[in-house]
Amino acid sequence: MTAPATTPAAPTVHPGGQQSGPFPGHPAAAARFIADVDRAHWHDQALWFVRVKRDRAAAQLPAWERLRDLAQAIKAHALSDLARYLEEFERNATAHGAVVHWARDAEEHNRIVHQLLAERGVTRVVKSKSMLTEECGLNPYLEARGLEVVDTDLGERIVQFRHEPPSHIVLPAIHIKKEEIGELFHDKLGTAAGASDPKYLTEAARGHLREKFLGAQAGLTGVNFAVADTGAVVVCTNEGNADMGTALPPLHIACMGLEKLVPRSEDLGVFLRLLARSATGQPVTTYATHFLGPKPGGELHIVLVDNGRSALSGRDPFRRALSCIRCGACMNTCPVFRRTGGYSYGTTVPGPIGSVLGPTQGPGAHATLPFASTLCGSCADVCPVRIDLHHQLLAWRKELVLGGFAPVGKTLALRLTAWVFASPWRFALAGRLARLALRLLPRGLMATLSGAWGKQRDLPPPPPESFRDLYRRTHGRP
């Protein structure tokens, strides 16, 4: 669900100076981000701020945990009967005049969208944030065919100007400082040099986007929820850009992954309350627009994309990852994500959920992601739909080891350790030798020998005897 389907196992390459060449794996990419400690801390603070806002918003709802239970149950139910709900949705959407398309993979999705646009002679498209089109690589696909695609979400527009993918699914430009945006806008939009006032810069972007909205011949949006019993698609934005982008042009194309389906309109009450609070700490997004059929005289096309989702729905325990409503809360809470940035994951969806989804697309290319976690479990406790993210990461580790994707050196070292642990006398002997080494070898040599541990950390001063020796001395052998 990450790299474009045309190159399913290929590493994602991020332009914009973040990474060049194949994805080096999380540890290396993370170390590079952390090399600028001030920036890593700044990034960490920015996301922690959102996490705190989320905590406050969640605390306002006494029924928060109950809502999470409900959301989890609704999603589990919908996914268990997805085929039926998809058909129901198609029937109802069609009855309201929408046209439903089915795309097996990213390539087919891109082809369908391009064909719809080309048939109508469209060359200028405005888009409102959709991680799915990002996943499918739609922008480059359309641009290569001579179309202009403008992302209208402010953050998305910023990364688009920089020729970068989003670094976060809800806060796509969270890795960029406002001074850098000032420079970028000075360059692209002619704002005053050295300006960094967010209000001023936002105004400038607004003016620029207004022109794009007015000139657009089609509006593309993502979908947050599709409702089976009405056939409506719901799009949540804070800037109203989905509404702007679809109000003027005659053609609206809504692109969605199969898993966005909820059975009934009533279910939306659960998800809309959870989504905005989890994502940004707002009680509700500013705009939650329901599209039920095309506007008078216009066209509404809905593209339903599989791209690996139905395969995932058959895989325990990873099927639970399909419940994800893309709120980004797991990224904001993840202490690793906060300090290493979205690009360190090399996937469209980064962070804890991205580390679960990434390997489903190609375990080899994403083998380091399930290990890019301390398994602290904060992600699972934050997730509004209760995806057991850290347990899924652990399950992935097992699969990667079985598949031979884990580093051989580490695997062998742990195998040897397990062999030592398998017998109490081997364990006691090894312990004695290690403590002896700790005592006798010079500190510098120990630091080298202890490798990654000793680079920045000391080892504890060794005690003269182990507990088991001490216990035997004082208690005797029972």
Added chain:
Amino acid sequence: MPTVALFVPCYVDQLYPQVAVATLRLLERHGCRVVFPPDQTCCGQPMANAGQAADAAPLAIRFLDTFAGYDHVVAPSGSCVAMVKHQYPGLAPDHPKLEEVRSRTFELCEYLHDVLGVRRVEGRFPHVVGLHRSCHGQRELRLASGSERQVPPFDKVKTLLSSLTGIQLVEPARTDECCGFGGTFAATEEAVSCLMGRDRLDEHAKAGAEVITGVDMSCLMHLDGLARREGRPVRIRHVAEVLLGEAT
């Protein structure tokens, strides 16, 4: 008087025997008969968390064989206990003693609080103490309510600590953020691991902690290693040592 089998995690046995001694004495002080089954080695967590289930399984079986038959099994480690409770069913599903041992294995503070019903620990610890809530105790064993969840607040370790005479508990700004240890993560993701650890030390220092304590010596070993390298003045003590108090 319950007979408690002391489970001493492998690295505590070899590197921090004083933590095992403190655990033993604390349990005895609270009326337990404590034994140390000598056949124990390691619960298998390093292998299991690295995804090497085949290497962890024999250690899980050894653990279950060794600890079957006692009233309770108690360990000064949240993560090793979480391992026994949550991962053993997947590693040794057919072991005849699986359920018995799992349900009778406890982290030290959890045992004192939940099983022995202790709310007051006699002792003196006149220092400013920061509590590091290690993740597996926090989110796998639910030793405290947690900052992410909307449940009535509770904190078993803090309850016990705050009953000591003279102790002054302080809170780091992010009350239950991970220290970055994470088992093999500490080595494979060395850069992030160390940054996370230093950030924890900074927040505890900001809160004024002279001593940092917690239920997992592994996290504390990581924090201690960073603090030692930089010559920070903070002292790191396992919660068993703190609860035992200082001799007056």
